[in-house]
Amino acid sequence: MRIGKKIAHTAEAVKGSVKKVTGRATRNRSLEAEGRADQVKGNLKQSGAKVKDAFKH
Template sequence: MSIAKKLAHKAEAAKGATKKVFGRATGNTRLRTEGRADQAKGNAKQAGAKVKDVFKH
């Protein structure tokens, strides 16, 4: 897995965490839910990349 893709997955998870925090701070449930979804998607992509790396070597 390329470093650029790894960084993109981490950035997606971080973006989701930021959305979640702002949603919680402002009381915006839609934003908080979107943040949770983005964060979970980024974390899942990171986990998939780790599995690919294990089987690649």
Template sequence: MGIAKKIAHKAETLKGGVKKAVGRVTGNRRLRAEGRGDQAKGNTKQAGAKIKDAFRH
């Protein structure tokens, strides 16, 4: 997997963490839920990339 995709997946995870934290601080449940979703999606993509890389080598 290319380095650009790995960076994009990591960025998505970080973006989700920031959204979640801002939602927690402001008391915005919708933003917090979006953040959790983005974080989970990024983590899933990262895990898939690791599995794919493991089978390539």
């Protein structure tokens, strides 16, 4: 996996984590849910790239 994509996927997961925590702190359920979704999406992209890399080698 290219380093740029790896950073982008990690950043998406971190952004989701920050949104989730902010939503929890402000009791904003929609922000918390959006953060959870972003976090999962970033983690899935990372996992998919790892699987792709495993089959390349």
